[in-house]
Amino acid sequence: MTNFITGIHHVTAGVAGAQEDVDFFTQIVGQRMVKQTILFDGADSIYHLYYANRNAEIGTVMTTFPYKQAGVLARRGSGQVKITSYTAPESSLEFWQKHFDKHGVKHGAIETRFGQKRVHFVHPSGLEFEIVGDDNDKRDGWITDEISESEAVRGFHSVTMSVREVPEQERFLTEGLGFKKTGEEGPYHRFEIGEGGAKNTVFLLHEPDVPQGSWILGQGTVHHVAFAVQNDEEATKLKLHLEGLGYTDASEVKDRNYFHSVYVRSPGGILCEIATSDIGFATDEPLDGLGRSLLLPPWFEHRRQEVLATLEPITNPQAV
Template identity: 45%
Template sequence: MAQDARVRGYHHVTFCVGSAQEDYDFHVKALGLRLGKKTVLFDGQEPIYHLYYGNGSGDEGTLLTSFPMSWRPRGQRGSGQVTSITLSAPAGSLSFWKQRLTNHGYHTEYIERFGERRVVFDHPAGIEYEIMESVSSEPSPWTGAGVDGEVAIRSIGAVTVSARDIPEFDAFLKDGMGFAQIASDGPHYRYAIDDGTSGKILEVLHEPEMPQGTWTFAQGVVHHIAFDMGDRQTQQNLKLHLEGLGFTDVSEPKDRNYFTSVYFRTPAGVLFEAAVTNEGGWLKDETLDSLGDKILLPPWLESERGNIIPRLEPIVAEPAILAD
């Protein structure tokens, strides 16, 4: 793996959900994240929200982004999909999160994997979430939803992918992406970038008999995992590196207004993205204090605002904070 094409960690994870209000309540009112950007899906012709949740400034690696589409059916769980999104929180915070999520009406349980205890629960759309503890204090958390900074969620800690074939995916992760396998636990394999700290971990669940899962936009499906490349040259280097390995379906760079994306399917079937935050990032059209207040459109869709906005579900943004 070329050093000038290495990923730095996670940028964001994007998934399809049902109701926009339900999604907001889960991420903001229960998990205590900030709604940092309200915009729309740039692909296709149907007006669909694209909602971004993360820490106070929307740092790379903290971002969970959703496409609410309550009119579409649930997707089929299967191989080639993300099976769980694991968030990191400070050491000693799991009991707080188990109690808080229970108070908000979510079923929770403890599990252990790779010698780590985690709290497991589901998004209302059926996407599995976990919270694991991390010694890292970075990045700085958002504390505007009644969650103290000493327990607040820090970032995406890890993502788990279901794969039917391990050797082929293993070779791709190592040769194509610069990961190293650092541990195994039954059918679970852990891969890491650099030091393997929170935010630099990918977990693979070997399910050789699992049928292929849904690839299209559908409720309950994680659409893609985006990795942070740092700059456009590194992004281009990765694209050329993957194409040189024979993965010629790597997309051309796509302008996502706040970042630039290159997409590619992996041998496991899951869709990966190499992302680079554009100049100005989330602050190109809002101030830090006003992030997420308005529905924003890219310049090329602004002329359609009158047709797009009325077709989007209203979101009631008052935080309903329960005692923990």
């Protein structure tokens, strides 16, 4: 198989309140809001919010659906992405602990796993994150009034998938997506693509006794992790490859405006997306003005006032 995957593309989760989420990612994590749009599938008007690094690069993009007003709850458990990890300079980890304390964010001590120091912290909706010390990540972080260049998150380091059984999920990652297994440490199994490291790493966390989580899109869980390919041709070839291995529930190609997507449910339960990298977030607004206003896909534009009337008002602090 030709290895089409170039790393993590984005991670998408369900959260509770919209303003609470905006404040968490822009003020606590220090990412840049790069897109305000809405859920493309379904009848309800739900925000789809995107956060990224300075240049809105693939492999830095966290996206969320605030589901509080829809009242949809999800159940955390195995078969989901348990932890989403960002990189930041290793020397900044003590800053991050103090920063979390200042803002009342639940967090852990500095720990080391696979030779890298990290700090665990929690979103108000219960989503789990880490800051991983990685001085090799040279991507440009976003700077805020409280977070300087020497402390800013650069983008994703990895995702950690909770699974009840490892072998079939390992086969999906290696034979299906082209990752290589590069280590084990306790219940953690590390897989890397390309040269490994930032945005090219996935961990499987073996949790045989943790009940299966729900797969619905709702508050408090990661809905899917997306892996990047270059274009539609590569996405289609990878879809056919996965189907040839027996993963027959791969979706048709979906237009997400800023990329095209194919979804497939992995054996461990985690929903994975194959997302293209050739469109980008500056297709409908300039790079220096990303995320400052609500953008709707063309097929929703005629309903703008109706959509606005149902959405929770939000303020993007970076646009004030």
